[in-house]
Amino acid sequence: xxxxxxxxxxxxxxxxxxxxxxxxxxxxxxxxxxxxxxxxxxxxxxxxxxxxxxxxxxxxxxxxxxxxxxxxxxxxxxxxxxxxxxxxxxxxxxxxxxxxxxxxxxxxxxxxxxxxxxxxxxxxxxxxxxxxxxxxxxxxxxxxxxxxxxxxxxxxxxxxxxxxxxxxxxxxxxxxxxxxxxxxxxxxxxxxxxxxxxxxxxxxxxxxxxxxxxxxxxxxxxxxxxxxxxxx
Ligand code: SAM
Numbered sequence: 158x159x160x161x162x163x164x165x166x167x168x169x170x171x172x173x174x175x176x177x178x179x180x181x182x183x184x185x186x187x188x189x190x191x192x193x194x195x196x197x198x199x200x201x202x203x204x205x206x207x208x209x210x211x212x213x214x215x216x217x218x219x220x221x222x223x224x225x226x227x228x229x230x231x232x233x234x235x236x237x238x239x240x241x242x243x244x245x246x247x248x249x250x251x252x253x254x255x256x257x258x259x260x261x262x263x264x265x266x267x268x269x270x271x272x273x274x275x276x277x278x279x280x281x282x283x284x285x286x287x288x289x290x291x292x293x294x295x296x297x298x299x300x301x302x303x304x305x306x307x308x309x310x311x312x313x314x315x316x317x318x319x320x321x322x323x324x325x326x327x328x329x330x331x332x333x334x335x336x337x338x339x340x341x342x343x344x345x346x347x348x349x350x351x352x353x354x355x356x357x358x359x360x361x362x363x364x365x366x367x368x369x370x371x372x373x374x375x376x377x378x379x380x381x382x383x384x385x386x387x388x389x
Pocket of ligand 1 (some may be wrong): 316317318319320339340341342343344345346363364365366367368369370371372375
């Protein structure tokens, strides 16, 4: 269970709301049961359930059960897509091990706002489900030109371009180190955007194969491929 409280030996964490309902009503947690907690910063902790009431309980941290995971240095930068699809991208990026999800506003994006709280909730839920002890960072949405202008010099930007690029495996092997993938919206990047991305010093245009993938498929395929070669 994720809690937004720094954990440590002896720390008592009051739990109410949905989390308490899940523990008490669904998991049938009783006094003295052990619940596993993580705070996204200090690994996983075994906590003892105390003071169980109808709608709240207390969890007291006893010992660390896992250290904070080492996260592969991979970012997923993607244009916002419709609600269910961006939620799916967030969930899968977290499960597959991404360190950061960075929304990027492009000209053909059909969505120009994102509910970051909802997206973060999906990241947290996915982390709980897959046993991650770190939640991927979630960037605020930035415009494509700002992303390119401020691009960190040490990080490869693999540009998923359905109009042509290097074969994926070859490109990934030739460019080890910190990486990000850039995936466009439903309507793709426009020609000027494509040119601007390709003009960036760290850009590596790559193909994800001969078929046009939906944005969420491209995001999941790219993340899986990078993790298969570089992830833990
Ligand atoms: N402009 C395209 C069209 O309407 O024909 C569709 C864009 S596609 C649905 C969304 C994004 O997924 C693209 O901008 C690209 O980043 C990525 N993508 C999809 N298929 C790809 C492929 N075969 N190779 C590389 N990237 C791909």
